[in-house]
Amino acid sequence: MMGVNFVESELERLKETGLYRKLRRVDGDQGSTLLLDGREVINFSSNNYLGLANHPALGEAAKAAIDRYGCGSGASRLISGNMTLHEELESKIAEFKGTEAALVFNSGFQLNTGVVSTLVGEGDAVFSDALNHASIVDGCRLSRAKVAVYGHLDMNHLEGELKRSSSARRKLIVTESLFSMDGDEAPLADIVGLAQRHGAMVMVDEAHATGVYEPNGAGLIAKLGLGEGVFVQMGTLGKALGGFGAYIAGSKALRDLLINRCRSFIFTTSLPPAVMAMTIAAIGLVEREPERRQALRGNSAALRGGLASLGYVMGGSRSQILPLIVGDAQRCMKLSQRLLDRGVFAQGIRPPTVPPGTSRLRITLMATHTQPQLAQALEIFKAAKD
Numbered sequence: 001m002m003g004v005n006f007v008e009s010e011l012e013r014l015k016e017t018g019l020y021r022k023l024r025r026v027d028g029d030q031g032s033t034l035l036l037d038g039r040e041v042i043n044f045s046s047n048n049y050l051g052l053a054n055h056p057a058l059g060e061a062a063k064a065a066i067d068r069y070g071c072g073s074g075a076s077r078l079i080s081g082n083m084t085l086h087e088e089l090e091s092k093i094a095e096f097k098g099t100e101a102a103l104v105f106n107s108g109f110q111l112n113t114g115v116v117s118t119l120v121g122e123g124d125a126v127f128s129d130a131l132n133h134a135s136i137v138d139g140c141r142l143s144r145a146k147v148a149v150y151g152h153l154d155m156n157h158l159e160g161e162l163k164r165s166s167s168a169r170r171k172l173i174v175t176e177s178l179f180s181m182d183g184d185e186a187p188l189a190d191i192v193g194l195a196q197r198h199g200a201m202v203m204v205d206e207a208h209a210t211g212v213y214e215p216n217g218a219g220l221i222a223k224l225g226l227g228e229g230v231f232v233q234m235g236t237l238g239k240a241l242g243g244f245g246a247y248i249a250g251s252k253a254l255r256d257l258l259i260n261r262c263r264s265f266i267f268t269t270s271l272p273p274a275v276m277a278m279t280i281a282a283i284g285l286v287e288r289e290p291e292r293r294q295a296l297r298g299n300s301a302a303l304r305g306g307l308a309s310l311g312y313v314m315g316g317s318r319s320q321i322l323p324l325i326v327g328d329a330q331r332c333m334k335l336s337q338r339l340l341d342r343g344v345f346a347q348g349i350r351p352p353t354v355p356p357g358t359s360r361l362r363i364t365l366m367a368t369h370t371q372p373q374l375a376q377a378l379e380i381f382k383a384a385k386d
């Protein structure tokens, strides 16, 4: 076919530079072990942090919702797809996050692209941490606002950019709270302080923080008591909450604006009722079973300590996400393969997901990893080391 030669050459280039990716197949459920391409391996590559993705209570809630409401939602929310369970889940999320209102989106990616580009546009400025997720980056690009990328967690740099954009019509600072690839935390109190001094809105992505922080699992904003200073709290339903989709939590006016103006909310079929029901069940479990996040913290500390004593380098993470930095993409994938050959699945993460020269194994813990699994994994990490 004419004009498609670039496909083969692009694939070749990816292979030569160690950046080629392929899909792996999982049979069975998303447990602390996985049946990966037909082999059982210890799973350190899942965001199912609390073990809810395969919890029977979520399955039962989903089945009951299908019996009562059917499978599909049939339309977008603004047409006929706004079902009882969408509103029930939104009330539950608002209560969980301690906000006036909440709004559910079909995915975190859709949410970030849509919400950022609804809040700011031409003549505005958006300030984005250099390590923010691709969906935030794309939301910034889509918005047509002036984009100021500040160094990761660098508050002096952020302040300088805020001063430089003092004449912008609207200003939005956007950051993850617990960073997905590094497992470190944004200095949210400082960000809220800077926003107040410079008249900026704050949007915080709690994709990896939802479900894991004390006191109630609502996220890092709740832990720090910063809800009042954050205009948009977002999180995903597909990670610690074990389902699929995403939410914003904030004021009723924000919810209303997004219902009216946010294209990635408006122009898409709404999530099926089963997904809503399983998420309501998941939030109930997060609230009633703090032992899940305690187990997650314990497992994370145990593996972090064990890996450090083997000489692995992990940056500043104190969370369930351990970035085991290798640097070179090819070396990183070789280490990942040596581990896999011995029974540990720790996915290598390369550019463009992370900056060049920082390829890493992104190791994620689950509340459901057992002590024998962690001990066995450490033996394997020891054997696979360069």
Ligand SMILES: Cc1ncc(COP(=O)(O)O)c(C=O)c1O
Residues within 6 Å of the ligand: 106, 107, 108, 109, 110, 112, 133, 135, 176, 180, 205, 207, 208, 236, 237, 238, 245, 246
């Ligand atoms: C920080 C962050 N924000 C947003 C997303 C997108 O969420 P979703 O998977 O629901 O599209 C992800 C990952 O998937 C993420 O890590």
